[in-house]
Amino acid sequence: MDKDIFDLLTEMNKEMKSMKSEMHSRFDSIEAKLEGVGNQFELTNESRINEMDFIVDKVNKMEKELYILKTKNNN
Template sequence: MDEKILNLLTEMNKDLKNIKLDMTQFKTDVNKNIKSLKIEMHDRFDKIDAKLDGVGNQFELTNEQRINEFEFIADKVNKLEKEIYFLKTKNNN
């Protein structure tokens, strides 16, 4: 009976050692996967940030162009109004 218990305990010890090795390997694999996921996520976030920066700059450039066009048109309208005023006052004299 004692020998059976000893054999059983020896087998259990081997099984526990195998489980411990499996758990250690599993932990190593999980850590590798987490590191690779972190790297991939950072790369993706960097790409998203770059795209968002590009989009933001596009809107800024578009708005700047519109502002410049508005100023150009406003300047032209003011000059035309001055010319019309001078022509009217010249014709009235």
């Protein structure tokens, strides 16, 4: 009887360890997916920032050229 209980407890211990490692790997995969989503968000924001910098730079250059043209025409 004691051997049966011991065997049962041993089997339960193995199953619990297996479940623990399976849950750990699931959490790892979820964490990896969340990091991927966060990285995509950062890249999207970075491209928007770069586009905005590009547009601001172009507008500034156009304003400078317009100023130069206006001052040339006034002289």
